[in-house]
C-alpha cells in the first residue's frame with residue numbers, strides 16, 4: 001500500500017516536472033555575427049536535443065546545428081555583404097571607441113539594422129507564418145521591432161542576449177539598473193573592484209550617452225515596426241510588446257564574474273552555454289601535436305570577424321618571429337593554408353579548429369585571442385591565461401576587463417611589435433599568478449546548482465507550461481520613470497517639508513517682530 005502511494009506521489013512529481021515536450025519553437029537570430037550565432041544556436045541545440053521542434057531563421061549559415069533544427073537562412077545581398085566587409089576592414093585598421101562604433105551603426109553600418117528589417121518581408125521568412133508556434137526566441141541586437149513577429153504569431157517571447165544584462169535588457173523585464181555600483185559594460189572594472197567617484201561619473205556619462213543613442217535607434221525601430229505591422233488589425237504597439245517579454249536569457253554568470261547585483265526572476269543567466277561539459281576528441285593531427293609538446297602549447301586565434309589575412313603583414317611577421325622562437329608548440333588559426341606567415345617546426349596552422357576542445361587540453365598554457373566574448377568565456381571556463389590582441393567593437397573592453405581581473409595581459413593589435421608581444425607572452429607564461437587567478441575563477445564559474453543547459457531547458461519549459469509566465473513579471477515594467485524613482489512621492493514630501501519650514505519661519509518672524517516691537521516701545525517710554 002505504502003509503496004503504491006509512494007509511486008503515485010512519484011508519478012505526480014514526475015508529471016509536474018515533466019517538460020512541455022515537442023513544442024514548436026521559433027528562433028529569430030538575425031544579427032550578422034558568427035560569435036552571436038554560436039551562443040544562440042548552442043541554446044537552441046539544447047532544446048532540439050530535448051525533443052522540441054525548433055525552426056531557426058538566421059542571415060548566416062550557423063556553424064552549430066542539429067539534424068532536428070529546421071533552418072531558414074536568408075543571407076545578405078552581395079552589395080550589403082560588401083559594405084559590411086568594408087566597414088569591418090576599416091574598423092580593424094583603427095582604434096574604435098563606443099562613440100565611433102555607435103556612430104558607425106547609425107551610418108556606414110546601418111545595413112546591419114536595415115537588413116534585419118528587410119528580412120521580415122522576405123518570402124523565405126514569411127513561410128514561418130504557416131506554422132502554429134508556441135514560443136519565440138529573439139536574439140537581441142538592435143532589432144526589437146521584430147517583436148511584432150511574436151505578436152503576429154501570438155506567442156510569448158524569450159530574449160537571448162550575448163552578454164551580462166545591460167540597460168535595454170534590464171528594461172524588458174523591469175530589472176533595476178543600479179546606478180552607483182553596477183558598472184556599464186563600457187566601463188571596465190576588475191573583479192571585486194569598487195566604483196570610486198571617477199568611475200561612477202564615467203559610468204553615468206556613458207549611460208546618458210547610450211540613452212540618447214537609444215532614443216535615436218528607437219525612433220528608427222518604431223518606423224520599421226509601423227512599416228511591417230502597421231496594417232495588422234488590433235495590433236499591440238511596439239512599446240506594449242517590449243513590456244510583454246516573458247524572460248531574458250543572458251550569457252553571464254554574475255556570481256563568479258561580478259558585479260554582484262540584483263536580478264529579477266525574469267533574467268536567467270546561462271553563461272557558458274556554448275561550452276561542452278565534456279570535450280570531444282581532437283582531430284588526430286592536433287592531438288598528436290599537443291601530446292608531443294614537452295613545454296606545453298599555445299593556442300592563437302583571432303576570431304571569425306577579423307581574418308588573420310586582413311591584419312597588416314608587418315604585424316603578422318612580428319608575431320611569427322616571436323612565436324617561432326618559443327619552445328612551446330603553437331596552434332595558429334590561419335585561413336589561407338597556401339600563404340602562411342612562415343614555416344616553423346613548433347607552429348601548426350589550421351584553417352578551422354575546435355577552439356573549445358583545444359582549450360580543454362591540459363597541455364594548453366596560454367591562449368592568444370582577439371578578446372571576443374566567446375573565446376574569453378571558454379578560456380575562463382578551462383582556466384587558461386590569456387594575451388589579448390583586441391581590435392574593435394567590444395574586444396578592447398573585454399580585454400581590459402580580462403587583464404584587470406588578473407587573467408592575463410592585453411596588447412592593442414595595432415601597436416604590436418616584436419618586443420612588446422614577446423614580453424607579454426613571457427610574462428604570462430612565466431609568472432604563475434595569471435594561471436592561478438584564472439584557475440580559481442574557473443572553479444567558481446563551474447560551481448552552480450544546475451548547468452547552463454539545464455537552465456535553458458527548465459526555464460524554457462517553464463515559460464511554455466505557464467503560457468508566458470506573466471506572474472513572474474516585475475511591476476516595474478509598467479511604471480513610468482517618475483513613478484519608478486518615486487519622484488512624485490519625494491516631490492510631495494519636499495513640498496510639505498518646505499511648507500512646514502516656511503510656516504514655522506513666518507510664525508517665528510511674526511512673534512519676533514511683536515516681541516521686538518514691544519521691547520522697543522518699552523525702551524522709548
Ligand SMILES: *[C@@H]1O[C@H](CO)[C@@H](O)[C@H](O)[C@H]1NC(C)=O
Pocket residue numbers: 024053054055070131
Ligand atoms: C515542426 O516545424 C515545422 C516548421 O519548421 C513544421 O512544418 C512542422 O509541421 C512542425 N512539426 C510538428 C510536429 O509540429
Ligand SMILES: *[C@@H]1O[C@H](CO)[C@@H](O)[C@H](O)[C@H]1NC(C)=O
Pocket residue numbers: 166167176177178179180181182183184185200201202203204205207
Ligand atoms: C552603469 O552602467 C550600468 C549598465 O548600463 C547601468 O545600469 C548603471 O546605471 C550605470 N551606472 C551609472 C553610475 O551610470
Ligand SMILES: *[C@@H]1O[C@H](CO)[C@@H](O)[C@H](O)[C@H]1NC(C)=O
Pocket residue numbers: 151155156157236240241244246467468469470
Ligand atoms: C503578452 O503575453 C501574453 C503571454 O505571453 C499573451 O497572452 C498576450 O497576448 C501578450 N500581449 C500582447 C499585447 O501581445
